[in-house]
Amino acid sequence: MKDLLRIGELARLGGVSVKTVRFYDEQGLLRPEYVDSQTGYRYYTIDHTKRLAAITNLRAADFSISEITKLLKDGNIPDDFSTAISSKKQALIDQRQEIEKKLKIVEALAKSSWTEKLFDHSTIKLTSLKPQIAHTVRQNIRHLGAPVTQLFETAEADVAAEGMRANAAPFLIYHEPPTKRKNLNIEICIPVTHNAQSNLEVRNIAGSEVACAVAFAGGYFQTDALFLQLQEWIDAAGLQSAGPLREVYHRFGADQDDYRLPPRMIARNKHEFLTELQIPFSLTHNNMESN
């Protein structure tokens, strides 16, 4: 006696919907034993429940349909199964990390006394910075102003000479709190495109999460107060600041045309300056995570 199951019975045994079983057929993952050419009805054997279970197990472990198709192709365990498993595990750990990042941000948003800064007419922005390559010069300077300008002038000229200017804003890293204003250790950074041939001194700047004071217009006299506010906000939001402060110059006074800067970076006067402040923060905090 042949004991074939109809699609609804198979679906019920497998704990999935009929639509899902049809979809797996369409994808070639789970072909019926027999299809009635008159009615189009799909018929399955009881052994199909095992194949379906293999599929749902892999789906429950977050494998995609195309991954499962590859894994189940020749009916036995492929050599790279354990590779697939461990990279899937890593992908899930990464996803969890992403969610924990979002949770941190939700919690930061929840601090209602600061909500308007993040939300209403937001002046504070949380974002992830990608790692980038930059030509940097680190130095002790007596005070802000002219010495910084001087360093940038030289550095821009050097980068321009090599034709390596990346299409991104230059910035300044304060390796000591800028509120000191005197005897500072700073690093000026000009993003560059990668070029192995060049002798220009270049370093990798790691990516990170940062809290930013969104670009403000006008002179630099405002930065101290803004940095303080930003730091205050970070503390109140329950985040841990991690790493030196940065000042990003989206639009600034450039003295010479031959830096070949894109025009949008060039301010003709102080009122056109456009500056952003950033403080890196970390997502890992007090409680340890395993794995």
Next chain:
Amino acid sequence: MKDLLRIGELARLGGVSVKTVRFYDEQGLLRPEYVDSQTGYRYYTIDHTKRLAAITNLRAADFSISEITKLLKDGNIPDDFSTAISSKKQALIDQRQEIEKKLKIVEALAKSSWTEKLFDHSTIKLTSLKPQIAHTVRQNIRHLGAPVTQLFETAEADVAAEGMRANAAPFLIYHEPPTKRKNLNIEICIPVTHNAQSNLEVRNIAGSEVACAVAFAGGYFQTDALFLQLQEWIDAAGLQSAGPLREVYHRFGADQDDYRLPPRMIARNKHEFLTELQIPFSLTHNNMESN
């Protein structure tokens, strides 16, 4: 002097792509200050960076476009903002829970000595059971077999009389390990549709994660060995069993026609029996999670 930004500049300042800014325009979230009717070029003010920052902050906290549209509608903080925040936080915690479930399953799959059971011709299936309502009768019985059949007969008849039979397989809960086979405390369960009017004794059976031995055909003499294997697998996979074993009767011998069972549940002989074994397991284990 009007200082309008083009879309690319705004995008760069906001740390998003040009496509994203266009998308937010299309969604009505971030309308340009001015659109050139000749060229279609969008122009923005610097203040648009703040609105954009508000949007990216909310996106970073996993709010959807439509949620953000509502939250930002009237330009100030809506009353239900903190409600929105806390339900979003809960949603993220739930998502994390889902991912941790998947991680557990990946780790179970990784136990290669057992892989073929989950994967190759899978006889073991991991799945989530939804909570359900069932008419149940719990009793001490001397031994399996006739007393169980008797209880089911009565219960099926009672459920049929009330017209409450749900379209799902009946099952047996072993409140003690079935391997004892004598003096057992069991509960028979007939899934029912909800009906507040009826006097039929009914209870909620909580949902849970279960490991299943996929439906096997034939007599019940096989169950002991299968339960042992399943339990052994659960241990090897590093899962914690949690809760009493279950035996689900997808197809079984029903003596009377007036139970009004769907025909697919009825076996005409022992070889048509179709039975599934389930052991609940828990996802929370040794290491504690905060929140």
Next chain:
DNA sequence: TTGCTCCTCACGTCACGTGAGGTGGC
């Protein structure tokens, strides 16, 4: 003038769910 920016379609993503409209099977 060249190259960069900007424009508007149109389509793809992922694993199904949700109908619509119709037929088969007991």
Next chain:
DNA sequence: TTGCTCCTCACGTCACGTGAGGTGGC
């Protein structure tokens, strides 16, 4: 015969990314 099951389209999901093919701006 009724009601349940099954069938095949066709479309929606979510927040964009990826071209194609063409034009504007310095």
